[in-house]
Amino acid sequence: MTNVTRLFWQDTTVFDGTQELPEPMAVLVRDGRIEALQPMKAFEATAVEGYTLAGSGGVMTPGLVDCHTHLVFGGNRADEFEMRLEGASYEEIAKAGGGILSTVRATREASEEALFDKALPRLQALIDDGVTTVEIKSGYGLNVADELKMLRVARRLGEALPVRVVTTLLGAHALPPEYEGNSDAYIDLVCNEMIPAAVAENLVDMVDVFCEKIAFSVAQCERVFQAAQAHNLSIKAHAEQLSNLGGTAMAASYGALSVDHIEYLDDAGIAALRQAGSVAVILPGAFHTLRETQLPPIQALRDAGVPMAVATDCNPGSSPLFMPSLMLNFACTLFRLTPREALAGLTAHGAQALGQNELGRIAEGAIADLCVWNIQRPAELAYAVQPGRLRQRLFQGKLSHGY
Numbered sequence: 001m002t003n004v005t006r007l008f009w010q011d012t013t014v015f016d017g018t019q020e021l022p023e024p025m026a027v028l029v030r031d032g033r034i035e036a037l038q039p040m041k042a043f044e045a046t047a048v049e050g051y052t053l054a055g056s057g058g059v060m061t062p063g064l065v066d067c068h069t070h071l072v073f074g075g076n077r078a079d080e081f082e083m084r085l086e087g088a089s090y091e092e093i094a095k096a097g098g099g100i101l102s103t104v105r106a107t108r109e110a111s112e113e114a115l116f117d118k119a120l121p122r123l124q125a126l127i128d129d130g131v132t133t134v135e136i137k138s139g140y141g142l143n144v145a146d147e148l149k150m151l152r153v154a155r156r157l158g159e160a161l162p163v164r165v166v167t168t169l170l171g172a173h174a175l176p177p178e179y180e181g182n183s184d185a186y187i188d189l190v191c192n193e194m195i196p197a198a199v200a201e202n203l204v205d206m207v208d209v210f211c212e213k214i215a216f217s218v219a220q221c222e223r224v225f226q227a228a229q230a231h232n233l234s235i236k237a238h239a240e241q242l243s244n245l246g247g248t249a250m251a252a253s254y255g256a257l258s259v260d261h262i263e264y265l266d267d268a269g270i271a272a273l274r275q276a277g278s279v280a281v282i283l284p285g286a287f288h289t290l291r292e293t294q295l296p297p298i299q300a301l302r303d304a305g306v307p308m309a310v311a312t313d314c315n316p317g318s319s320p321l322f323m324p325s326l327m328l329n330f331a332c333t334l335f336r337l338t339p340r341e342a343l344a345g346l347t348a349h350g351a352q353a354l355g356q357n358e359l360g361r362i363a364e365g366a367i368a369d370l371c372v373w374n375i376q377r378p379a380e381l382a383y384a385v386q387p388g389r390l391r392q393r394l395f396q397g398k399l400s401h402g403y
């Protein structure tokens, strides 16, 4: 059906992706986009043909944008969870061949079908919590065939469920065992084979790296960015998560859409983000799970006007947490974001971290991904951790949850 007109009209409070609007607004959706956003009174006077979705109360927000996930993976790491509870650190486990590499073994063994079947309910959990756009990274294959297998699963997930999937090649996530002692040769593989193969199959939208002592150096990550840009792919980085290597400033100098984690970010890194217009993605789920004590420099980012996004980072090791609304709560309680900042982080700023300015907003011309929640004020979404508050969800103008 083309040219379907829908009225979405309630005396709801509207959070537009940045702020709460001063009065109830009605939204007119045509062909999957927001055509008009008007005060209720003006809207009532306009006669429009079409389907009407009516109700009262609640809070409307943009569909949530989870801009950083690793939700396709094999196996799980409950054993390492237990080891960490007994005192082992994330880095120690990684150095002993566990951590990311343990998930690499399980992911390589899994068929594409098995990976898809395991990822589907994880993605459904995000959708049930209001997500309409999700970024999914590879990074547990670490060879051409298995990285492409992961990206294919990510693409298929977006075809199977009413959600937009943005894919990211994270070949430079960890050094696979067969390249032990030869990390530059592995970076050659990422640059010269993995990226071109993913591009040839149209499987990749962005390229990410893990810039860390237990992963890749600033110089190695820089080579990956050069290869990505040679293929016109956007870039982003995991940086300053466990230590400060300066990956943020380097990524910003290449125009990274975002730099993620950043607990150890310093003033030079913040200045670089501001200058490049990059988004700072904060991941309170990983901070919580790893019982990290170094807080990201929130006040300095705020003072510098760097947009902050919030995401689940859902993955089997450092953030086995598949609930975006819990991240709103964590961002406030652990990082002292305001509820408004946290919600902007999962909507407008999450979209910005994906280079998608038509998403994560309730504004004329934006894609009509919308959620209506059974709450009275936007701050309640961050305040309480309570599944089941999603009343309605529209994906590209079509109702996919509620009635």
Ligand code: DI6
Residues within 6 Å of the ligand: 070, 099, 100, 103, 173, 210, 238, 241, 286, 313, 315, 316, 317, 318, 319
């Ligand atoms: N940082 C993270 O938090 C995830 N990847 C990364 O580079 C963790 C991935 C994992 O532990 O499996």
Ligand code: FE
Residues within 6 Å of the ligand: 068, 070, 238, 313, 315
């Ligand atoms: Fe991550």
